[in-house]
Amino acid sequence: MAEIRVENLRKSFGEFLAVRGSTFTVPDGDFFCLLGPSGCGKTTTLRMIAGLELPTSGRILLGGEDVTFKQASQRDIAFVFQLFALYPHMNVRANISYPLKSQGTPREEVRQRVEEAARILRITHLLDRSVSGLSSGDRQRVALGRAIVRKPLAFMLDEPLGALDAEFRELMCGELRALHDRLKATTVYVTHDQLEAMSMADTIALMNDGLLEQLGPPQEIYDRPASVFVADFVGSPPMNFIPFRGRLTPGDRSVRIGDAAVAVPEAREGTPEADLLLGARPEHVQLSAGSELRASVVDAEYLGTTQIVTVTTAQGATLKARISSEVPVSPGEHTGLTFRPEKLSVFEKRSGRVLRSALHQEAARG
């Protein structure tokens, strides 16, 4: 197992800059998610780490060794693709054995390692079955088996659950994470699904337009998004943004929206008068009849323990609040809004950057 280090990695395809200079470290044993919308450069980054693409510039180190220009086959990395390509004419055992056999591993060792991999994935009972009759989940397990049987330094997974339906994806997320906990192998996982990344990752690298927007543990990214892009991409429903015009001086503890003063974490950075956005996660929005920030209820969606209430403010902004499903709410109802002050973020509208505050201590990325 090994640490992966990526330095100033760039990749252009003709005129198109797919990756514009990423630097990050995947610690040994980490479950690292490259997250972002399609076209953000996440898959290209993964393919460069695996050696399936050569970078335009920059370096890649695997376990301290510079592998930037080494071929994929010399990198000791196992790659699992979105569409698990199994050999249809071979049975499960032959599919899992294949990487070892092609390396010339002795037969007895192949048998032992295939059975070990099958045990870890709980597919021992399928070893002698044909792959053509398998369910999509079992096919994915076989594809994973083919990756883990090699005992590589690191695993690269490219949207391995993309083809599965929602319920099954949730189950496989649990399995993948449990597998990671058993193998403790350095894993780089590419997905566009924020929930997959949030639920499985130790570290998330959120990419946008070829750039690394933010890097950190899931809860950190959720609680302290560095930009509007991050706040909008992570979380379901995403963060609410309330546009307002105003200025901030370091030490300020509130902002004015319409007629209402809204308490926010103490500002650590000022701004001259500008278009700003107040960012509030749905669970930090509360309905409160007495508040000066007026709104009317559009809809309430029951979700069991909680409900998502959609409201529009007097200024015309649409917000979603996540509140207890015990609170009776009906469409058309007039109400007021309050927020959990210590959880709010203020963003610059033009750049999308978060303004530093007691919540966002560290300098935000530009």
Add this chain to the structure above:
Amino acid sequence: MAEVRLEGVSKRFGRTQAIAELDLRVQDGEFLVLLGPTGAGKTTTLRLVAGLEGPDAGRVWMGGRDITAAPPSTRDVAFVFQQYSLYPHLSVYDNLAFPLRSPARRVPEDQIRARVGEIARLLHLEGKLDSRATQLSGGQMQRVGIGRALVRRPAIYLMDEPLSSLDAKLRAEMRVELKRIQRELGATILYVTHDQTEAMTMASRIGVLDGGRLVQLGSPREIYQDPVNIHVATRLGSPSVNLVPRALFPAVRVPEETVTIGVRTEHVRIRKSANGAAVGRVRWVEHLGDRSHLHVTVADTDVITLADPHADLAVGDEVAIEMLSPLFFDARGERVRRS
């Protein structure tokens, strides 16, 4: 709008019993969602109401009239399919107007204009009326597909997973839209889906189908809080309800027949144990952002609990578990209630 009633309806395809003795009443103005996995009989039920299939047994009533043998064209229904098939050479306006221009209906053009305008406003398509269908995004196309059903005022709208081809974000928007439109029109909708979120968030009532049978019918709250069996309990709730063998928690008092205890993630309370009172160990903390799921291993079973993301609990911690509002099930998976 009118009430639609199925009475003892059965339908078999070869050796497969698609629907078995189904009794179902869709009330006037109701948004009724049939929820079930593939093969539960959802689509067959819709097709029976539309007249695209005939039942082997039982009767179908619409607004007090027996339509069991009536041909589809005489039934006052509008069908929205999973795959919206728009006319690519027509504008959005003409696509929406199409059902009203059918020779069977003969609606005057000024009425068509008014009706299409109203539906376009409801669906936020006013700016797109002159666009070709092919110039639209997937979400807009699906709204036109739904709009083409809505321009008519049938007794009932039948919808077969109309949102399943949309991406997650658009689906979330359309759920709110569709419910608003249903409310504004006072429409009667029979909607089928395998997506529990759609059922929970949109339905006036949910009918849970399993193997062609209606297992439970009730409001989303009733179905979620008071399921009649394990199948229903696991259909709603994400992550799914914890099902643990009765023996795992010997200290919990349960009705005698109990074999399985079901407890929802939000009803599992855990606290760090200090003096060896541990029953489990935190295996994994799954972040959702607003909340976290703690996966706690008890003996060999994983119990998932809902926790505050900032709770002071980490992987490896030993914890004690308390269950609030547990559900009890017997050996057949049927609910056992405390006497």
